[in-house]
Amino acid sequence: KNEVEQSPQNLTAQEGEFITINCSYSVGISALHWLQQHPGGGIVSLFMLSSGKKKHGRLIATINIQEKHSSLHITASHPRDSAVYICAGRSYNTDKLIFGTGTRLQVFP
Amino acid sequence: NAGVTQTPKFRVLKTGQSMTLLCAQDMNHEYMYWYRQDPGMGLRLIHYSVGEGTTAKGEVPDGYNVSRLKKQNFLLGLESAAPSQTSVYFCASSYPPPGHRNTGELFFGEGSRLTVL
Numbered sequence: 001k002n003e004v005e006q007s008p009q010n011l012t013a014q015e016g017e018f019i020t021i022n023c024s025y026s027v028g029i030s031a032l033h034w035l036q037q038h039p040g041g042g043i044v045s046l047f048m049l050s051s052g053k054k055k056h057g058r059l060i061a062t063i064n065i066q067e068k069h070s071s072l073h074i075t076a077s078h079p080r081d082s083a084v085y086i087c088a089g090r091s092y093n094t095d096k097l098i099f100g101t102g103t104r105l106q107v108f109p
Numbered sequence: 110n111a112g113v114t115q116t117p118k119f120r121v122l123k124t125g126q127s128m129t130l131l132c133a134q135d136m137n138h139e140y141m142y143w144y145r146q147d148p149g150m151g152l153r154l155i156h157y158s159v160g161e162g163t164t165a166k167g168e169v170p171d172g173y174n175v176s177r178l179k180k181q182n183f184l185l186g187l188e189s190a191a192p193s194q195t196s197v198y199f200c201a202s203s204y205p206p207p208g209h210r211n212t213g214e215l216f217f218g219e220g221s222r223l224t225v226l
Contacts, residue, residue: 004151033215043199043217086151096167097215099151 003027004089006100013107019074021103023087030092032070034061037084037102046072046085077107112136115200115218122190122225130185130221132200138216140203141183142167143175145196146220152199158183190225197222 004025013019023032034046047054047061049070054061058077063070074081084102091098113134122128132141139160144152144167154167156175164175172194174186183202187194200218 002151035215035217041197041220041222043201043220045215045217048214088152096154097152099153101149101151 002101004087004098004100006085006087006103008103009101011103011105013077013105015078015107015109017077017107019077019081019105019107021072021085021087021105023070023072023100025068025070025089025098027089027098028092029089029098030095031090032063033088033090033097034070034072035086035088037086039083043086074105077105079107079109082106113200113202113216113218115198115221117221118219119222120224122187122223124191124225126190126225127186127188128190128223129187130198130200130223132183132185132202132218134181134183134200134202134216136202136204136216137180138202138204139180141177142201142203143173143183143185144199144201145169146199147196155185155198187223190223192225195223195225 007022031050033048035043036046037043049063058075060073084104086102088097088099116131142157143155146152153169155173158164158177161180176184198221201215203215
């Protein structure tokens with residue numbers, strides 16, 4: 001069992017739909033990152049959070065420390081949101097990032 | 110703004126050949142990392158550096174060496190390439206290290222696709 005698990009692995013949506021990607025972790029973490037990997041391969045950091053909720057444009061990230069769970073929401077999804085979304089937790093013990101395997105999102109017009 | 114730049118972007122090697130991947134960042138970051146990305150697996154840390162002149166092993170260091178002679182550059186070397194090292198390699202940097210309160214945002218390069226025949 002991976003220490004950081006994402007669901008679903010693959011997700012398809014119609015343009016305009018509300019998207020939720022989940023990330024659960026089984027180790028103590030000091031922070032959780034959400035990353036976006038474009039079809040061309042580049043990786044961009046979306047959020048880093050250790051508690052509560054952060055919002056940037058149509059993207060919202062939340063974390064529940066007690067439940068060891070984080071979610072990434074995309075409102076009014078658009079085809080340009082099609083990408084792989086990766087969550088990563090910074091291990092409290094080792095100070096290393098532990099990555100999930102990613103969620104592949106495709107948004108169709 | 111260049112950010113994090115990796116070279117080369119693509120390379121094909123024969124088994125046993127050597128090569129070096131270069132990562133350069135212009136953000137004065139202290140921490141730099143080399144990851145590999147393989148299908149069905151999360152990014153895995155190969156080596157990292159917490160400052161100029163320092164390096165440390167990650168979770169999959171075997172077959173790789175690194176150097177951080179200058180703060181802005183982090184080199185990843187393969188002395189004798191093996192097919193198992195076929196992967197996409199990502200360099201990343203941050204300051205201060207991820208997980209700290211102030212920032213810790215990771216900045217990634219565009220990736221280097223390496224094929225070992």
